[in-house]
Amino acid sequence: MATSVIGQTDIAAPAHAASKTGLWSWLTTVDHKRIGILYGASAFIFFLWGGIEALLIRIQLARPENNFLTPDQYNQLFTMHGTTMIFLAVMPLSAMYFNFFVPLQIGARDVVFPRLNAFSFWVFLLGGLFLNSSFLMGAAPNGGWFGYANLSSRQYSPGLNMDFWVLGLQILGIASLAAGVNFFVTILNMRAPGMKLMRMPMFTWATFITQLLVLLSFPVITVALFMLTFDRFVGTSFFSVAGGGDPMLWQHLFWVFGHPEVYILILPSFGIVSEILPVFSRKPLFGYAAMVFATAFIAFLGFGVWSHHMFSTGMGPLADSFFSLATMLIAIPTGVKIFNWIGTMAGGSLQFKTPMLFAIGFVAMFIFGGLSGVMHSSPPADLQQTDSYFVVAHFHYVLFGGSIFALTAGAYYWWPKMFGKMLNETLGKVHFWLMLLSFNITFFPMHLVGLNGQPRRTYWYPKGLGFDLLNLIETIGSLALAVSILVFGVNIIKTWLEDQPEPPADPWGGATLEWTIPSPPDEWNFAKVPQVIARDDVWEKKRLEGAAWTPEGRTDGKGIHLPNPSYWPLVCAIGLTLTFVGLMLSRGPVGPWGIVAGMSLTVLSIFKWAFEPAH
Amino acid sequence: MALRLRASSARLTRWMPMVLLVLLAACGTAEQYPQSTLFPKGDFARMVDGVFRTTLLWATVVFVLVEGALLWVLFRYRGKPNDPLPKQTHGNTTAEIIWTIVPALILAFIAVPTIRTIFRTYEVPKGDALVVEVIGHQWWWEFRYPQYGLVTAGELHVPVGRTVSLRMNTQDVLHSFWVPQFAAKRDVFPNRNTTLWFKTEATGNYPGACAEFCGIQHARMKFRVRSDTPAEFDAFIGTLQASAGATAIPSPVATAAPGGMQTASAGGTVAEDSVAMPAAAPVDPIVAQGKTLFLKKGCIGCHSLDATKTMGMGPNLAGIGSRSYIVAGTLENTDANLALWVSKPQDVKQGALMNVPPISESEAKALVAYLRTHK
Numbered sequence: 007m008a009t010s011v012i013g014q015t016d017i018a019a020p021a022h023a024a025s026k027t028g029l030w031s032w033l034t035t036v037d038h039k040r041i042g043i044l045y046g047a048s049a050f051i052f053f054l055w056g057g058i059e060a061l062l063i064r065i066q067l068a069r070p071e072n073n074f075l076t077p078d079q080y081n082q083l084f085t086m087h088g089t090t091m092i093f094l095a096v097m098p099l100s101a102m103y104f105n106f107f108v109p110l111q112i113g114a115r116d117v118v119f120p121r122l123n124a125f126s127f128w129v130f131l132l133g134g135l136f137l138n139s140s141f142l143m144g145a146a147p148n149g150g151w152f153g154y155a156n157l158s159s160r161q162y163s164p165g166l167n168m169d170f171w172v173l174g175l176q177i178l179g180i181a182s183l184a185a186g187v188n189f190f191v192t193i194l195n196m197r198a199p200g201m202k203l204m205r206m207p208m209f210t211w212a213t214f215i216t217q218l219l220v221l222l223s224f225p226v227i228t229v230a231l232f233m234l235t236f237d238r239f240v241g242t243s244f245f246s247v248a249g250g251g252d253p254m255l256w257q258h259l260f261w262v263f264g265h266p267e268v269y270i271l272i273l274p275s276f277g278i279v280s281e282i283l284p285v286f287s288r289k290p291l292f293g294y295a296a297m298v299f300a301t302a303f304i305a306f307l308g309f310g311v312w313s314h315h316m317f318s319t320g321m322g323p324l325a326d327s328f329f330s331l332a333t334m335l336i337a338i339p340t341g342v343k344i345f346n347w348i349g350t351m352a353g354g355s356l357q358f359k360t361p362m363l364f365a366i367g368f369v370a371m372f373i374f375g376g377l378s379g380v381m382h383s384s385p386p387a388d389l390q391q392t393d394s395y396f397v398v399a400h401f402h403y404v405l406f407g408g409s410i411f412a413l414t415a416g417a418y419y420w421w422p423k424m425f426g427k428m429l430n431e432t433l434g435k436v437h438f439w440l441m442l443l444s445f446n447i448t449f450f451p452m453h454l455v456g457l458n459g460q461p462r463r464t465y466w467y468p469k470g471l472g473f474d475l476l477n478l479i480e481t482i483g484s485l486a487l488a489v490s491i492l493v494f495g496v497n498i499i500k501t502w503l504e505d506q507p508e509p510p511a512d513p514w515g516g517a518t519l520e521w522t523i524p525s526p527p528d529e530w531n532f533a534k535v536p537q538v539i540a541r542d543d544v545w546e547k548k549r550l551e552g553a554a555w556t557p558e559g560r561t562d563g564k565g566i567h568l569p570n571p572s573y574w575p576l577v578c579a580i581g582l583t584l585t586f587v588g589l590m591l592s593r594g595p596v597g598p599w600g601i602v603a604g605m606s607l608t609v610l611s612i613f614k615w616a617f618e619p620a621h
Numbered sequence: 622m623a624l625r626l627r628a629s630s631a632r633l634t635r636w637m638p639m640v641l642l643v644l645l646a647a648c649g650t651a652e653q654y655p656q657s658t659l660f661p662k663g664d665f666a667r668m669v670d671g672v673f674r675t676t677l678l679w680a681t682v683v684f685v686l687v688e689g690a691l692l693w694v695l696f697r698y699r700g701k702p703n704d705p706l707p708k709q710t711h712g713n714t715t716a717e718i719i720w721t722i723v724p725a726l727i728l729a730f731i732a733v734p735t736i737r738t739i740f741r742t743y744e745v746p747k748g749d750a751l752v753v754e755v756i757g758h759q760w761w762w763e764f765r766y767p768q769y770g771l772v773t774a775g776e777l778h779v780p781v782g783r784t785v786s787l788r789m790n791t792q793d794v795l796h797s798f799w800v801p802q803f804a805a806k807r808d809v810f811p812n813r814n815t816t817l818w819f820k821t822e823a824t825g826n827y828p829g830a831c832a833e834f835c836g837i838q839h840a841r842m843k844f845r846v847r848s849d850t851p852a853e854f855d856a857f858i859g860t861l862q863a864s865a866g867a868t869a870i871p872s873p874v875a876t877a878a879p880g881g882m883q884t885a886s887a888g889g890t891v892a893e894d895s896v897a898m899p900a901a902a903p904v905d906p907i908v909a910q911g912k913t914l915f916l917k918k919g920c921i922g923c924h925s926l927d928a929t930k931t932m933g934m935g936p937n938l939a940g941i942g943s944r945s946y947i948v949a950g951t952l953e954n955t956d957a958n959l960a961l962w963v964s965k966p967q968d969v970k971q972g973a974l975m976n977v978p979p980i981s982e983s984e985a986k987a988l989v990a991y992l993r994t995h996k
Binding site: 076077078081148149150154156157162247252253254287288289290291292293294295296318319320322323326327330331334335337338341342344345346348349351352353354355356357358366369370373374377378380381383384385386387389390391392393394454457458459460461463464465466467468470471472 | 649653654655656657658659666668669670672673676677679680683684687688690691694695697698699700701702704705706707708709710711712713716717720721724725728731732735736738739740742743759793794795797799801805806807808810811812813815816828830831832833834835836837838839840841843951971972
């Protein structure tokens with residue numbers, strides 16, 4: 007059990023006197039809360055950009071035989087929409103929350119490796135910029151977010167497009183792996199005294215299991231991307247038939263990563279919702295232990311179902327049967343989670359504040375997406391559904407109706423803690439109802455049009471197949487969806503500009519440790535490391551102490567020891583990215599020098615980082 | 622529809638099909654959606670549809686019950702800010718066991734027909750099935766009839782009521798052959814054959830599509846399935862057989878042997894006078910001009926007019942005059958469309974691998990007139 011560890015021992019040294027404001031303080035920060043905000047801000051901008059890509063796609067598809075986009079522009083946009091939303095929006099938005107709140111929920115002063123945490127963020131940001139800089143060259147990736155071989159080979163994708171993709175994802179993978187190690191170890195080792203595993207808040211549990219998925223699945227995509235990089239740059243033939251390779255190998259490797267990735271995208275959202283529903287039902291989470299085991303079981307099964315993305319490849323009846331049954335099994339722990347969420351609300355006193363509305367929206371939409379998922383766990387049925395708009399509908403119900411609703415719920419719930427201001431409730435409710443309605447207008451018709459034969463990833467569809475009206479409805483819905491995001495933006499800006507009194511430490515009556523400290527928290531989080539006595543610790547202490555219980559007040563932080571700011575994580579991330587830029591240009595005269603410069607910078611910064619005084 | 626439900630309660634079997642009918646009615650009709658998966662016209666699609674309906678049925682039941690429970694809870698337990706703290710329950714083991722076991726039982730109702738059907742989807746038809754080799758190309762489909770030694774492209778003719786056995790692969794990248802009305806879909810690979818089978822129940826002309834993203838013109842990689850009466854099918858085969866020798870490039874003469882295909886080289890000098898006309902009738906001067914252009918503009922480098930030969934690069938054009946669609950099933954086969962396509966292929970299908978030298982309007986007309994004689 008974690009008790010006293012690095013960064014938590016109170017020794018007689020002053021709180022670090024580094025500058026607390028200004029650009030430099032953000033570039034050198036190792037504070038998990040600031041890194042969380044950096045993740046959130048960058049990811050939100052990428053989310054908006056991915057949304058604009060989606061709108062362009064929808065405008066092109068509003069009418070049959072439309073010429074708004076060229077075929078190649080369309081292919082670039084749908085590839086980048088998927089890649090952006092998965093790697094640059096939903097994953098880092100989850101990272102925002104687990105950066106900011108996991109240390110708070112476990113009663114720690116920071117993560118176990120603060121500089122590695124900063125490094126993860128900078129690598130993520132530079133990787134995202136690297137990937138998107140392809141638009142400036144008119145050569146954004148155009149082979150789909152799944153990059154199927156052998157279309158991704160140099161022979162069939164000769165341009166820079168897929169170079170950006172393969173190298174960009176590799177950079178982003180480094181960020182995810184570094185964060186994965188960091189949070190896995192943090193949750194294991196940095197818990198406050200008394201914070202036993204089975205007392206951890208559900209969001210911390212979800213993050214813990216998510217990081218385990220990252221650690222086990224990202225190495226697979228890393229290897230696959232290296233193989234593809236070798237195929238494209240060196241002329242090996244892992245996936246090329248002419249050289250004895252097999253394009254099917256790519257599909258297996260990609261989905262061995264890709265299916266756990268789906269749970270990497272949704273499990274943190276499960277965690278967020280499991281935090282919010284009890285608070286606004288004023289009643290503990292129903293079946294906590296079952297929820298933990300269900301999450302773990304989903305993650306475990308997630309490694310045994312990858313081939314359900316490949317039912318149409320003709321793997322043979324035994325393989326199809328195995329992967330079909332394994333996939334159906336996942337419905338059981340997922341069902342347990344849904345029933346337990348409903349059980350949490352049953353018997354409660356439901357307070358329909360904005361975070362609660364989004365959390366309920368999540369449950370309602372996730373039920374829908376989960377059930378359409380069960381429908382294509384059946385390979386014969388999936389033979390019609392795969393690669394059609396039915397699948398597009400399904401995963402948007404899970405990723406948007408699921409993840410985005412939950413992440414938005416988290417924003418309204420945790421905003422006062424992060425920024426010391428409450429988001430506007432009225433605008434929040436407008437945001438919710440508009441988003442719920444327009445989300446369904448956009449994505450529900452995709453089920454119908456998919457079952458009626460519209461293939462996905464097509465810039466063009468002819469008149470006469472009956473797709474016209476449904477596609478137009480989807481486009482109108484997507485514009486309304488954009489308006490709902492705009493309402494959220496207005497809410498953020500309004501809240502930012504207005505003067506508000508500092509909200510109480512605990513505006514919602516929360517159960518977890520982040521609500522015991524001021525909003526926003528001081529740099530050192532906890533003036534005194536908390537002693538945890540129960541699951542839902544705050545509620546238990548309130549029950550025992552009654553009115554006598556008060557949250558921690560502001561302190562001057564004297565004598566609390568914090569890690570030094572450092573710019574080496576940023577320099578190291580720049581060196582690493584430069585190496586990849588050089589690799590991409592390696593067929594030209596500049597490239598090799600880029601690799602040399604980038605690697606030198608990386609090695610230098612690792613050296614300086616290692617010998618930098620940590621405190 | 623309710624075939625899979627014998628084991629479940631009789632009441633459920635009675636009212637659920639009604640719900641499904643209402644749901645499916647909302648999805649339209651076969652005429653509105655000619656490429657739909659919901660109106661199967663072949664045995665394979667019908668079998669797959671049965672599994673789909675079973676899953677849809679159970680998904681609908683679960684959806685209604687669970688969303689209903691959610692809404693009821695939201696209404697029943699709505700609270701006011703000053704309400705006293707509700708009873709602090711932490712769970713209920715009995716309830717949790719029930720809602721673990723019940724979904725498992727429901728899944729069994731889906732799993733059993735699923736597994737049974739999986740094995741049927743992999744069967745390879747025996748007997749007098751019509752064998753068709755399906756070959757994907759960026760961005761069109763080639764169909765070979767090894768039993769007849771013939772090849773065609775863009776339109777797959779099958780005789781109604783006869784089982785068709787597909788053996789599929791690709792010349793380049795992965796594609797997926799999708800003909801929703803008859804046979805669902807199967808991906809194609811460059812290094813292995815995949816299979817599919819179906820038997821059509823109705824005659825007609827049906828659209829199909831490539832379902833696996835395959836590059837810039839994936840969207841326009843479509844095809845037609847022509848489900849013919851036996852007489853129509855024989856006539857179609859006859860047309861292709863009559864095209865033998867139509868592209869007599871000075872090279873060894875191809876013989877159309879059943880089961881064997883010859884790949885003629887696209888190289889070699891092309892002599893104008895060696896192109897055999899399919900008809901012995903007096904030659905219209907515009908057709909003669911088109912024939913000359915077909916050689917001079919290099920069309921013949923990629924396109925054979927002889928269905929007994931394959932020429933590697935482009936679709937075989939034997940019988941193109943009687944096709945309903947051109948450009949991989951995406952453009953109606955009218956004179957104007959064909960003229961546009963042969964002269965400005967990149968305007969019609971940007972990124973297509975067909976590139977042509979400058980062709981004037983009158984030259985295009987002549988080419989169309991010549992191609993129209995091949996039917």
